[in-house]
Amino acid sequence: xxxxxxxxxxxxxxxxxxxxxxxxxxxxxxAQKRGGTFVLRIEDTDRTRSTAESEEAILExxxxxxxDWDEGPDVGGPYAPYRQSERVERHRRRAEELxxxxxxxxxxxxxxxxxxxxxxxxxxxETPRYDGTYRDLxxxxxxRRAAAGEEFxxxxxxxxxxxxxxDLVRGEVTFEHAEIDDWIMLRRDGSPTxxxxxxxxxxxxxxxxxxxxxxxxxxxxxxxxxxxxxGEQPPLFGHLPLMLGTDRKKLSKRTxxxxxxDYVANGYPRDAVVNFLCLQxxxxxxxxxxxxxxxFVEHFDIVDVQKAGAxxxxxxxxxxxxxxxxxxxxxxxxxxxxxxxVRDGLMTADEIADRRxxxxxxxxxxxxRIELFxxxxxxxxxxxxxxxxxxxxxxxxxxARKHEDRVRTLEDFEAWLGxxxxxxxxxxxxxxxxxxxxxxxxxxxxxxxxxxxxVTGMAGGRDLADSxxxxxxxxxxxxxxxxxxxxx
RNA sequence: GGCCCUAUCGUCUAGUCAGGCCUAGGACACCAGGUUUUCAUCCUGGCGACGGGGGUUCAAAUCCCCCUAGGGUCACCA
Numbered sequence: 283x284x285x286x287x288x289x290x291x292x293x294x295x296x297x298x299x300x301x302x303x304x305x306x307x308x309x310x311x312x313a314q315k316r317g318g319t320f321v322l323r324i325e326d327t328d329r330t331r332s333t334a335e336s337e338e339a340i341l342e343x344x345x346x347x348x349x350d351w352d353e354g355p356d357v358g359g360p361y362a363p364y365r366q367s368e369r370v371e372r373h374r375r376r377a378e379e380l381x382x383x384x385x386x387x388x389x390x391x392x393x394x395x396x397x398x399x400x401x402x403x404x405x406x407x408e409t410p411r412y413d414g415t416y417r418d419l420x421x422x423x424x425x426r427r428a429a430a431g432e433e434f435x436x437x438x439x440x441x442x443x444x445x446x447x448x449d450l451v452r453g454e455v456t457f458e459h460a461e462i463d464d465w466i467m468l469r470r471d472g473s474p475t476x477x478x479x480x481x482x483x484x485x486x487x488x489x490x491x492x493x494x495x496x497x498x499x500x501x502x503x504x505x506x507x508x509x510x511x512x513g514e515q516p517p518l519f520g521h522l523p524l525m526l527g528t529d530r531k532k533l534s535k536r537t538x539x540x541x542x543x544d545y546v547a548n549g550y551p552r553d554a555v556v557n558f559l560c561l562q563x564x565x566x567x568x569x570x571x572x573x574x575x576x577x578f579v580e581h582f583d584i585v586d587v588q589k590a591g592a593x594x595x596x597x598x599x600x601x602x603x604x605x606x607x608x609x610x611x612x613x614x615x616x617x618x619x620x621x622x623x624v625r626d627g628l629m630t631a632d633e634i635a636d637r638r639x640x641x642x643x644x645x646x647x648x649x650x651r652i653e654l655f656x657x658x659x660x661x662x663x664x665x666x667x668x669x670x671x672x673x674x675x676x677x678x679x680x681x682a683r684k685h686e687d688r689v690r691t692l693e694d695f696e697a698w699l700g701x702x703x704x705x706x707x708x709x710x711x712x713x714x715x716x717x718x719x720x721x722x723x724x725x726x727x728x729x730x731x732x733x734x735x736x737v738t739g740m741a742g743g744r745d746l747a748d749s750x751x752x753x754x755x756x757x758x759x760x761x762x763x764x765x766x767x768x769x770x
Numbered sequence: 771g772g773c774c775c776u777a778u779c780g781u782c783u784a785g786u787c788a789g790g791c792c793u794a795g796g797a798c799a800c801c802a803g804g805u806u807u808u809c810a811u812c813c814u815g816g817c818g819a820c821g822g823g824g825g826u827u828c829a830a831a832u833c834c835c836c837c838u839a840g841g842g843u844c845a846c847c848a
Contacts, residue, residue, distance in 0.1 A: 452775070496775070498842095499775065500773075524842070568796060571798085591776075592783090648810090652810090715807085
C-alpha cells in the first residue's frame with residue numbers, strides 16, 4: 283500500500299461540472315508529478331439517475347481537458363470493473379462481512395416510521411437522527427426475521443469515541459461519534475449507498491489519497507470508521523475548497539454556467555479553462571497567473587491548496603481566455619475558430635480549406651479583438667455580406683456623417699483605389715492611404731470614418747487597408763459606391 | 771438549529787507552518803493618461819485589504835482565546 287493511487291469517482295447523472303474538472307485536475311496532477319496512478323471510477327449506484335450518455339460526456343470532458351487515466355471503465359485495469367454498478371456483488375459480500383463481525387446490523391424500521399421520527403424531531407427543533415431501535419437487537423432474532431422475509435436495511439454501528447484525522451489541506455479535524463448516526467450501508471432493496479461503496483471500492487482499488495470537494499469533509503469520519511471495521515488503513519484525505527458562485531454559495535446553475543460543455547460551446551480555449559480551474563484554490567507563486575498544464579503538474583502540491591472557498595470570477599475567466607487566444611499561433615487559432623464559422627453558416631469546412639491563406643489573414647486581424655472563439659463569426663460577418671447593402675452599425679454611420687465632405691471623399695478615394703498600381707500588401711496600401719489623406723490636407727478621421735463605414739459598416743475593427751484587401755479591391759469599390767448614396 | 775470548515779484589496783491570490791525583510795506583493799475588474807486611422811492590443815499611473823476585540827512578545831497579517839461573519843453538512847442522493 284505504498285503505491286500512490288488517486289482517483290475521481292464522478293456519478294454520471296448529468297453534464298460534467300466544473301467542480302469535478304478541478305478535482306480531476308488536482309488529483310491527476312498529483313499522480314503525474316509523483317509517478318502515481320490515476321483511476322477513473324464511475325459512481326453509478328443511483329441507477330435511476332445514472333445514464334450512459336452522461337458517463338460518455340464525463341469521459342469526453344476529461345479528455346478535452348487533457349487528462350488521461352491509467353485505469354477506468356473504458357481502458358480497464360487490474361482492479362476492474364471500474365463501474366460501481368458492476369461491483370455490487372463485492373459490496374454485498376463486504377456488507378455481510380460487517381454484519382457477521384457485528385460492525386453492522388439490520389434495521390427493520392419502515393421508511394414511514396423513520397419519516398415520522400424525523401418530522402417529530404424537527405418539530406422539536408432537534409437534530410434529526412436515527413433512534414437506535416434495532417441497534418441492540420439480538421443477532422439470532424435479527425437472523426430469524428430476515429429469514430422470514432421481513433424487509434430491512436443494513437446500518438453501520440458507529441462506536442463510541444471520536445475520530446481525528448489529518449486533512450492534507452486543512453490540518454487536524456475531529457468529529458465526535460455521538461454526532462454521527464448509525465448510517466445506512468445497504469438499502470431495503472439491498473443496493474449499497476455512497477458512503478459504503480466508496481470505501482469498499484477505494485479499499486479494493488488500493489486508493490492511497492482521496493482529494494475531493496469540501497462537501498465531503500463530514501463524510502470522512504464515517505468512512506474512516508468503515509476502513510477500521512474492515513481492518514484497513516484509511517487513505518490520506520485532502521478536502522479542496524468549494525468553488526463558489528457570485529452569491530458565495532456552492533457553484534450552481536443559479537449564478538452562471540457550471541458545466542464544462544457550456545464553456546467549450548462558448549469558445550473558451552482549453553488552456554484557459556485549465557489555467558482558470560487551477561487558480562481556484564491554488565496559486566503558482568502569487569505572481570504568475572498564466573501557466574500551462576505542464577507547469578501546473580510540475581509545481582502542484584496538495585498542501586499548497588487554499589482552505590477558503592473560491593468565488594468564481596467570470597471576468598477573470600474571460601480575460602484568461604482572451605489572453606490565451608492572443609498567445610496562440612495564427613494557424614492554431616484558425617483551426618480553433620473554424621468550427622464556429624461553420625456553425626454560423628459563414629463558410630463551409632471545405633471553403634475554409636480552399637481559402638486557407640485568406641482565412642488565416644481574416645483570423646489574424648481578430649486575434650487581439652476576441653476573447654472567445656465564438657465571438658469570431660460576428661466580427662467578420664461583414665466580409666460575407668452582400669456588398670450593395672451591408673449592415674451599418676449605428677455608431678459607424680454616425681461617425682461617418684460627422685464629415686461634411688464624406689461623399690466627395692469617398693468618390694475620390696474610390697477612383698484612387700481603382701488605380702491598378704495600388705499595392706496588394708496591407709502595410710504598403712495603408713501607408714499610401716495615409717499619404718493620400720495627407721495630400722488632401724485633411725485629418726485622418728475625415729477620410730477613415732466614412733470609409734470604414736462604407737467598407738465594413740463597423741465603427742471599430744481591424745486595419746482598413748487590411749479590410750479592403752481581404753474583401754478584394756473590386757468588392758471594396760462596390761461598397762464605397764453604394765455608400766455614396768447611403769451616406770449622402 | 772447541531773456539528774464541521776473558513777476569514778488578506780470588489781474578485782482570484784502571495785505572505786501565515788519556521789513572528790521582524792510587509793509603510794502587505796501580483797492578477798482580474800474599475801478609473802486616468804500614452805501609443806494607434808477606429809476598435810482592440812500594448813505601456814504607464816491610480817484606486818483598493820490583513821473582519822472586530824482581547825492576549826503572548828522588544829516586535830503579530832503571521833501564535834493563542836473570544837466574538838462576528840460566511841460556507842458546508844445533517845437522505846434508504848452522490
